[in-house]
Amino acid sequence: MTDAPVLQTYDLTMRFGGVVAVDHVDFALKEGELRCLIGPNGAGKSTFFKCLTGQLRPTEGRITVRDHDITGAQSHEIARLGIGIKTQVPNVFDGLTARENIWLAARRGRSARAADALTDETLERLLLTSVAATPVGQLAHGQRQWVELGVVLAREPWLILLDEPAAGMTHEEVERTAALIKEINRTATLIVVEHDMQFIKMIADVVTVFHQGAILVEDNVANVMRNPKVRDVYLGKQAA
Amino acid sequence: MRLDADNIGLIVAAVGGLALLFGLPLVVELFTLLQFTVYIVMAILALSLALIWGFGGILCFGQAVFFGLGAYAYTIAVFNIGESTVPVLLSIVVPAAFAAALGYFMFYGRLSDVYMGVVTLVVTLIFFSFMNHTAGEEYRIGASRLGGFNGIPAIPPINMPGDPGRVLWPEEMYYVAMGSLTAIYIGLRLLLRSHFGRVIVAIRENETRAELLGYDVRLHKLLIFSIGGAIAGLAGCLFANWNAFVDPTVFGLGQTAQIIIWVIVGGLGTLIGPVIGAMLLQYITTWLGTVEVANSSLVMGAILVVFVLLVPRGLVPTLQLLWQKLRGGRSDPGIVATPREAVESGDD
Numbered sequence: 001m002t003d004a005p006v007l008q009t010y011d012l013t014m015r016f017g018g019v020v021a022v023d024h025v026d027f028a029l030k031e032g033e034l035r036c037l038i039g040p041n042g043a044g045k046s047t048f049f050k051c052l053t054g055q056l057r058p059t060e061g062r063i064t065v066r067d068h069d070i071t072g073a074q075s076h077e078i079a080r081l082g083i084g085i086k087t088q089v090p091n092v093f094d095g096l097t098a099r100e101n102i103w104l105a106a107r108r109g110r111s112a113r114a115a116d117a118l119t120d121e122t123l124e125r126l127l128l129t130s131v132a133a134t135p136v137g138q139l140a141h142g143q144r145q146w147v148e149l150g151v152v153l154a155r156e157p158w159l160i161l162l163d164e165p166a167a168g169m170t171h172e173e174v175e176r177t178a179a180l181i182k183e184i185n186r187t188a189t190l191i192v193v194e195h196d197m198q199f200i201k202m203i204a205d206v207v208t209v210f211h212q213g214a215i216l217v218e219d220n221v222a223n224v225m226r227n228p229k230v231r232d233v234y235l236g237k238q239a240a
Numbered sequence: 241m242r243l244d245a246d247n248i249g250l251i252v253a254a255v256g257g258l259a260l261l262f263g264l265p266l267v268v269e270l271f272t273l274l275q276f277t278v279y280i281v282m283a284i285l286a287l288s289l290a291l292i293w294g295f296g297g298i299l300c301f302g303q304a305v306f307f308g309l310g311a312y313a314y315t316i317a318v319f320n321i322g323e324s325t326v327p328v329l330l331s332i333v334v335p336a337a338f339a340a341a342l343g344y345f346m347f348y349g350r351l352s353d354v355y356m357g358v359v360t361l362v363v364t365l366i367f368f369s370f371m372n373h374t375a376g377e378e379y380r381i382g383a384s385r386l387g388g389f390n391g392i393p394a395i396p397p398i399n400m401p402g403d404p405g406r407v408l409w410p411e412e413m414y415y416v417a418m419g420s421l422t423a424i425y426i427g428l429r430l431l432l433r434s435h436f437g438r439v440i441v442a443i444r445e446n447e448t449r450a451e452l453l454g455y456d457v458r459l460h461k462l463l464i465f466s467i468g469g470a471i472a473g474l475a476g477c478l479f480a481n482w483n484a485f486v487d488p489t490v491f492g493l494g495q496t497a498q499i500i501i502w503v504i505v506g507g508l509g510t511l512i513g514p515v516i517g518a519m520l521l522q523y524i525t526t527w528l529g530t531v532e533v534a535n536s537s538l539v540m541g542a543i544l545v546v547f548v549l550l551v552p553r554g555l556v557p558t559l560q561l562l563w564q565k566l567r568g569g570r571s572d573p574g575i576v577a578t579p580r581e582a583v584e585s586g587d588d
Binding site: 053055074075076079080085087091092093094095096100103104105107108109112151155 | 435438439441442445446448449450451452453454455456457
């Protein structure tokens with residue numbers, strides 16, 4: 001494993017009219033990392049995330065993944081580089097069964113037989129076997145989130161981008177999700193955008209704090225928690 | 241092949257199709273058979289919209305464009321070539337190519353549903369208006385005049401491939417139409433359970449997710465739209481044959497609205513529903529024309545309103561639900577489409 005970054009942004013900027021949502025961000029992610037992006041509402045972390053995933057085309061700057069320049073690439077092209085993406089708003093096929101959701105992810109680039117096997121394996125891994133035949137729209141919120149995680153994992157990505165994976169989950173569900181993310185991290189590099197601090201504490205190693213579209217601090221989780229600037233913009237606000 | 245609900249449905253469709261194909265000419269007179277032929281042609285047209293709207297989630301108000309293009313492509317080509325094999329192929333290829341070109345701008349330009357509806361409707365009306373203005377002597381393609389609002393009469397019927405002297409009898413046209421309907425229906429069922437078909441349904445459910453899985457949504461939509469165009473084109477070719485006459489009303493607002501009504505009444509998100517819807521409503525239209533008790537457009541409008549308000553899922557999905565309730569609520573959510581999803585996706 002080399003130390004060269006697998007994902008890098010140079011001077012990344014995203015403007016909406018006069019608003020600068022992401023302001024000249026230089027970001028680098030090493031292979032095998034589990035990086036958390038945090039920041040108060042409107043800090044630009046979700047916009048930054050959307051630039052990485054091709055949902056938004058950055059106004060300026062460049063994004064590279066390994067040797068590929070993915071600036072302004074289509075989402076499906078980015079996904080084909082082996083990148084798994086979970087968006088903030090759950091994006092699942094609500095009218096289709098949990099099995100069909102995961103199968104559709106597994107089947108891309110795989111034979112039908114390999115896809116079937118991987119689908120069963122993923123359903124088991126996420127404890128979804130009992131609801132495999134239920135349309136996802138009828139599942140509880142936490143289960144839907146896991147279906148989406150399953151859909152991401154069934155692509156067997158080497159890099160995974162998760163936007164608020166624990167949003168709206170019960171405490172037990174959050175703990176399970178945290179354990180799952182740590183397990184995934186053994187084989188894949190991750191970026192997790194989250195603002196649930198309890199969740200961050202469970203999983204975080206290095207944390208990048210966004211504030212007003214720029215990176216405020218980047219350090220390990222203990223130092224970030226102690227950092228007075230971070231307390232001011234983020235934790236202080238939340239406590240208030 | 242496992243004997244699940246889907247496979248049983250396919251076998252029933254095949255047996256039913258073949259039974260009608262060979263059985264009907266034995267029991268009805270030629271006049272009824274001719275009537276039936278045009279219902280079948282309209283059922284094929286309904287299938288084309290059932291596919292792209294009900295499964296592809298693409299609301300196309302201009303399915304008549306492909307129908308009309310198929311009719312005119314066959315007509316113009318058959319006057320020029322004489323032998324009908326190439327004209328039949330052209331009646332499929334020309335609308336499919338036009339659908340691909342139109343679809344390229346709509347899907348690669350990422351138009352939203354409402355604009356797509358407007359664009360397809362306007363394109364239909366442009367064709368309607370243009371063809372109406374081609375009455376002059378100077379509007380001709382090779383040996384074929386376009387005829388403008390007068391239309392093109394005396395269209396030569398389909399002949400046995402390679403033998404221009406041996407044209408098909410009306411009864412044989414019935415076999416061609418019914419055979420096509422059965423083949424297309426079964427073909428679409430198979431298509432929808434292939435990997436490609438399942439991705440198409442997935443795109444209808446959630447475009448973003450399909451994209452994030454690495455599927456090229458634009459290309460998939462373009463392909464399904466073109467397949468729909470090809471099927472509608474074939475229906476147009478068969479219609480021109482049945483009628484031996486074509487005029488710009490094939491591009492008209494009435495024609496394009498009718499297709500949508502068939503699909504809504506029969507049931508969006510199913511294939512058999514629109515087939516039944518088209519046949520039933522065509523039968524009612526013809527019957528109203530004979531008894532002359534009420535204006536048929538008025539009745540069509542009333543039927544649409546009643547269905548949208550009282551039976552929004554359409555005939556077939558509603559009957560399916562009732563059947564499931566009668567059997568004690570045992571539901572088996574299909575992977576391709578349960579009626580509920582389809583109606584919901586059609587709404588947005």
